[in-house]
Amino acid sequence: MPLYRLGPLEYGFPPVTEALTEPNGLLAVGGDLLPERLLLAYRAGIFPWFNPGEPICWWSPDPRCVFFTGDYRPGRSLVKALRKSPFRFSVNQCFTRVMEACAAPRPYADGTWIQPDFIRHYSRLHEQGHAHSVEVWSKAGELVGGIYGINLGRVLFGESMFSRETDASKAAFCYLMQLCRHWDIPLLDGQVENPHLMRLGATLIPRDDFSQRLTMLVERPAPDWRQAPPFSTP
Secondary structure (H helix, E strand, C coil): CCEEEECCCCCCCHHHHCEEEECEEEEEECCCCCCCHHHHHHHHCCCCCCCCCCCCCCCCCCEEEEEEEECCCCHHHHHHHHCCCEEEEEEEHHHHHHHHHHHCCCCCCCCCCCCHHHHHHHHHHHHHEEEEEEEEEEECEEEEEEEEEEECCEEEEEEEEEEECHHHHHHHHHHHHHHHCCCCCCCEEECCCCHHHHHHEEEEECHHHHHHHHHHCCCCCCCHHHHHCCCCCC
């Protein structure tokens, strides 16, 4: 099956059932990262992911890596660390800084897919109220961890996280899961399976199942992130 190519003025996507099986989930190439296209993609369970120098690639893998937020339980070591109160938490205080930190070089990876275009366009989604961040601060007031994602209706699409201190990204994820439960967001999309997400409690579900849940949940009203409750120590 030939790969679908998006034109510059074409904002529709082919059905996710037309995605390739190898590489798993590759659906289309081309287009741009303008907010209008990104929102249309996420509503359909499609996301962009590509390396520097490559064309924009759009994905919808099968199975899908997700978190059922009501099932999340922080690990014992994280609970022990959080009870020592090493961190302060905030929401949407510095979205672009979180993205830039997620894009920084890491010792376990050769590069990053979070390129300047990603940061610019996702920051626009943040300004429009669709993209959000959770920040973790040290006692000294330094940004040491965070996570960001897209919220449509009652679904959260997790994008990336970073850590500059032990347990900081896990702490950000723990707070994010608290927010999801508080706002009755039952599904957090992890997109693509990896060992780190599976250790955090992710599970794999068929793409058809994910699409059915997504169709219902994105139609519900999104929460007001300006009313985020404070972090509660587990």
